[in-house]
Amino acid sequence: MDPNTKTILFFALFSLYLSLSNILVAEPYTYDQNPENGPEGWSKLDHQWKICNHGKLQSPIDLTRGRVSRVHDEAWKIHHKPAEAVIMSRGHDIMVSWKGDAGKMMIDHTEFKLVQCHWHSPSEHTINGTHYDMELHMVHTSAQSQTAVIAVLYKLGRPNEFLTTLQNEIKTVGKEEKKLGIVDPRTIGFHTDKFYRYVGSLTAPPCTEGVIWTVVKKVYFFCVICRWIFIY
Template identity: 35%
Template sequence: MKKSILILCLSFSLSTSAMAEHTHWGYQGDNAPENWGKMADAQTCATGKTQSPIDIFASKTNQKLPKLKFNYRHADIKQIVDNGHSLQFNFGSNSTLTHNNKTYTLVQFHAHEPAEHTINGIRYPLELHFVHQSADHSNLVVAVFVEEGKENSYFEKLSVFKKLAKNGSENTDIIFNPAHLYPQQHKYYRYTGSLTTPPCSEPVIWILFRQPISLSKAEIEEISHYLPKNNNRPIQPLNNRIIENN
């Protein structure tokens, strides 16, 4: 497979912007999260009032939260990238999620180690973000918490990433239905937040599955090999937001 070097400055991004091409950010030293708001075009990281991640707690139960409608049957991962901020899996444009009568296209998923969100102060060893975007460019992210346990046979469909060169990419053609990786129970938390990387854009609808999935210790370590140390943004103020759950 053809290998190339990709510079994607938004591990959460849906496209590479001019800001992303010129702004250097990271998780340590002068480029760490506490300094993101000082960067050009990333002031929202410091001034935003609905920033992510947050500590999740059951503040409101809403039995009427809409059911998630997945149309991932033909989901196809076209590229795997070590972009310097995360390990990212880019999809073709043929898979969607419908939420609240609005359709979002699945764009990519990537990993954070340890998890960015916490549950009543408890942090999982890994968190996967499945990034979706609608026709009006609004964003929805499905977050999946990962706990250490048995090897995940479905995740092993992506084992080609283990041969990925550091800071490199692989063009792929892997049929991969995220619904088969998601937890069996689809109960979730929902809140309005932001991207967790520069430019920390608002708003973003966050859907966080309450039930974690399991990966083996070896699988978690293999993913971590491609992640910067602690590539998780610190917890942000809730600012009176309501966290719904069903």
């Protein structure tokens, strides 16, 4: 099997792993359409999660809804940088968490530091009702404990460079943190001048509202061999 085919196969299996992660690792809640512990029943599992089903600013949403702003801002600056990181499974997703200073982004003069990234498959947000193959969340927090998330939507196609560099660790990921060494979040690579923005919530319990969502408008994938970004 040639290297390209192997990497594409890994990418497909990674998406499958994410979609089955609630089955593989027991969690008090799931993303399955189960009335007991699925999204429709989260508020019944813990009284502190009541907002999950009764909040006014819940995420995810369809990005064509009225509360979403379509922004073209060439001045929006992101200053990510390499730092020590670990990887682990949280049951409902796989997370890379930076232990060192992985940089920041600025929104309305507020500084948000990059904390972690994780993946969902299929995508949580939709565009005109369409789910995409995968969604990456880059979670940032401010000194005032406010959360801001950059989301990137993917179509399954050519291999993803960032995932490819992590594939050996992902194959053996478990509930315990595994050291990755230095991980550069800039290798995720995305265009930042056109995006959707709205105020929503965490997409898992406790579903805290007030999260600033920035969803990159372009849906794309990475080419591992040439390392160019192919954008749809």
